[in-house]
Amino acid sequence: MTVERGFRGPQVCAIVGITYRQLDYWARTGLLRPSLADAKGSGSQRLYSYRDLLELKVIKQLLDAGLKLQQARRAIACLRDSGEDLASASLVLAGEGSVLARTGDEIVDLLRGGQGVFNIVPLAGVVGEIDAAILEVGPMRGGEPAAAPARLAEGS
Secondary structure, eight states, X not given: OOOOOOBOHHHHHHHHTOOHHHHHHHHHTTSSOOSSBOOOSTTOOOBBOHHHHHHHHHHHHHHHTTOOHHHHHHHHHHHHXXXXXXXXXXXXXXXXXOEEEEETTEEEEGGGTTEEEEEOOOOTTHHHHHHHHHHXXXXXXXXXXXXXXXXXXXXX
């Protein structure tokens, strides 16, 4: 069994780029509680995991990008509720009142409780579908055979 390395408060602050006061406040208010060991009274120390560091950095980046703490808190809570991986999520800040994230086949606004904003139309297979349809249609008018699509003719 592998034991995960833990990071104490001062190390976390240096790695993430936040103050100890911020870290303490975020832990006490439940924004991000340490996953390895929480404080249990005076003299005990919190112990944060690598994953905690990633999430703290995401929170810091949201704040650095201009979000208020309450907005960042709502965005993080919505991401967690949706099951999204905070460490690898791609977020788009759309003005002061929107944080957009891709979840499955839609883009949702995290500050509006995960309300869908746009549907995503996957275009990756369009070229192949068009090439196959051109070959399937067969000869063009006048009896001349249809030319193979340039992409297919090149052998790519």
